[in-house]
Amino acid sequence: MMFLKSVRAGLFLAAAMMTGPLVALELKETPGLDASLPPVAERVPSEPLVVDLEAKGRETGRHGGTLDTLIGRAKDVRLINVWGYARLVGYNESLDLVPDILQDIEVEDGRIFTLHTRQGHKWSDGHPFGAEDFRYYFEDVVSNEELTPAGLPPFLLSNGQKPKFEVLDETTVRFTWADPNPLFLPELAKSRPPFIYRPSHYLKQFHEKYGDPDIIAKEAEKVKARGWAPLHNKKDDMYNAQNVDIPSLQPWVRNRADSDLRFILERNPYYHRVDSTGQQLPYIDEIVMTVADGKLIPAKTQAGESDLQARNLSFADVTVLKKGEKQNDYVTALWSNSKGSEISLLPNLTVKDPVWRELLRDTRFRHALSLGIDRTLINRVLFFGLGRPANDMVLPASPLYKAEYATKWAEYDPEKANALLDEIGLTERNGEGIRLMPDGRALEIIVETAGEDQTHDDALELVTEMWREIGIKLFAKPSQRDNMRERAITGELLMSVWWGFENGIPTSEMPPEDYAPVHGDRFAWPAWGDYYETGGEGGEKPDWEPAVRLMELYKTWLVSREPEERRAIWDEMLQIHANQTIHIGLVSGVPQPVVIKDVENVPLEGIYGWDPGAHFGIHRMDEFYMAE
Structure with missing residues (x-):
């Protein structure tokens, strides 16, 4: 059962x-x-x-x-x-x-x-x-x-x-x-x-099946609703x-x-x-929520204006928050962030450019990109060493965790990265030492960022220097979340920097929707996700074997009967991600500051x-x- x-x-x-x-x-x-x-x-x-x-x-x-x-x-x-x-x-x-x-x-x-x-x-x-x-x-x-x-x-x-x-x-x-x-x-x-x-006793008064038509009409007019259904949906x-x-x-x-x-x-x-x-x-008795400029919330929290605060705080605020503890009588707790990675580079496997598409789907290329990143340095520079250099993957708190998932293809080995790029055939370089793509273009990866987290931008600066050692040039392109999503859907987005998997602590009883191409708003495979969500009317049918298998496994999970069956499905999906490096995670387990002032338990x-x-x-x- x-x-x-x-x-x-x-x-x-x-x-x-x-x-x-x-x-x-x-x-x-x-x-x-x-x-x-x-x-x-x-x-x-x-x-x-x-x-x-x-x-x-x-x-x-x-x-x-x-x-x-x-x-x-x-x-x-x-x-x-x-x-x-x-x-x-x-x-x-x-x-x-x-x-x-x-x-x-x-x-x-x-x-x-x-x-x-x-x-x-x-x-x-x-x-x-x-x-x-x-x-x-x-x-x-x-x-x-x-x-x-x-x-x-x-x-x-x-x-x-x-x-x-x-x-x-x-x-x-x-x-x-x-x-x-x-x-x-x-x-x-x-x-x-x-x-x-x-609450049927409340909503029935706005439903055409139960309510008084005259009252419904008057209430609809008050909120400028065009009929009973829009009125009901507002209520x-x-x-x-x-x-x-x-x-x-x-x-x-x-x-x-x-x-x-x-x-x-x-x-x-x-x-x-x-x-x-x-x-x-x-x-x-009461919770009072006061609206403030999100950029000012760390300073206001440090000034003692919040009794319990985590929203709009990030690890970058910890130093400032710690300084205010004694003066304003609060504690800055550090909770475990449940994201698969604090920072993740997401190659768009459904990018429109055919040369880039072939390259990004080459597992050796993604492995080379991953091996060319010194995660320990990024962790030390950006997070004082308090995070864990690791892939974008399930965390130790998850019963599905295996140590190899976190470390596979995640060590810093520029020599091995260079060898993989040579094996692909990317041996020609321009005068700057940047490798050339099969069509002669310089291997320049544009990574788009929404600008919502300064640490993402800081991480890209570090990765830029690291990838130069393996003959790859990184351009960070500031953008906005909505624009990035639109460019992803149209196939223009090449790669993005984002947070890792939203759920890094799954159990086998939770749906593996983040780990399969079933959502069109995911930057790693928007066209495949759109295909699934629209029942084949939009997007593209997956034609890359790992993605095909991940979708098959997800569909199997949806009709599974026993926990053991779901556990086996999860294990295979996670193994595919570990083997393929679909997301290039940098650091996981970065603490989330939670400020507690005069609140017990x-x-x-x-x-x-x-x-x-x-x-x-x-x-x-x-x-x-x-x-x-």
Whole structure:
């Protein structure tokens, strides 16, 4: 049974962390809440998720306080729904999938998923949450062509087929596919999940099937929507935190729309988690997000203007942040960055130029480029030696990690690099000592950079000198992210510098989508990714054997039934990447600074990433509390 073992194990862990029978738990009222609210026993589910903080090595917290943090743009208020990380199932710090909002989940044959919600669970406005909210999403939102013209998203399809959806009772629903669907549960645990449930009691008033036509028309006119469907889509905002009226299941909720520069997120009085002493989570009353110029956030953080900050901070800020610790009474923790590499050079294997295309697809050429880079020097110069000279690959924290993945073809050996380039036939040089390509052009590689990270530009300066030793000239070309993506799609982009694989700590239960050519926005193979995403209507069909095999393996993973099968698929995919050096990673494991001021239960060592991780989410921000 796929996933059943991991989900059941997670549920057992949660149960093991409880202190005694649930009926013996005495729930405590949260100070400062609106007196008109029902008592806590009526606000939380009859079986809330009980967390034993002592078993996790943390302290039982206290209610109250406001946590101030800085964001670089107004739309980053949506991060409250990332950091809160209330998910149907979510990752714990061991990267296991465990029930969270759900009471339980049963998986049969990798294709039948029965979801059990918690009896008495309520939305942030006090209305019941349950099976009807799942039904509304599946039947009235994602299956409605006017609301979702693209049809069901990929995670709700298996072999292109829709599931059978059933409501079994008020707290139980079932999704049944004809074939296995291992994509389903990991999708629910993402930083930006699909929210396969909706507050039906709220959204029905804007749906043509349930709402009053006159009211819908008036509401549409208010927001300049052209009909009920655009109106519904505006109101249906589970992630961006723009609609202050929509109920939520997250620990903090935006209830006011009084500012675009300072956002106040208030505790959800109906949140489903409690600690083992009976206190309802979250501990912190309010999260205040203040918009500031992203370039000024490190200085503002150093000045003590943020209680918890990682967003808009990078390793380059560590020295400045450390200097302010004593004066402003904060700690700069260094968490492990979960990216496969802090800096990665990405040859575009689908570049339009036929000479470059043949050269970049020659494994010997990519090996030579990799061998011509002194990663130890880059690590020492840019990161004080605190990173790891390594490929863009899975990290030691991943159960899929093998040491050879990190080091294969990653040693500094310019002599061997030169020999490989000679073997290819690139033996002719111009007056500057730069090798000539088969068509007589100088071997000059234009590497485009978005200018979003100064260390990327600094690294290119170092690589420029190193590659000159093997007869290759590097030109760094400043660009912008959108322009780079456009040039990649049209085949004009030759090579780019970017961050490495977003998920450097995968388990075999996570989809290997970053490691296969299945997304058109990846700089290493945009045309192949576009071909996959459009079902062959766009892009190019892969015609390079390693890419063909990676796509085959990804498709096999999508219909796999057992963890052992998925592990074998992952192992082969990672071996292909190690052998082929598709990404030329430079340094991995570069720490992410996390500034902590007057906030307790924040780990000094942690994982910082998007998926999995949700920044603070995997460490359960609802368990953080403010110091007295």
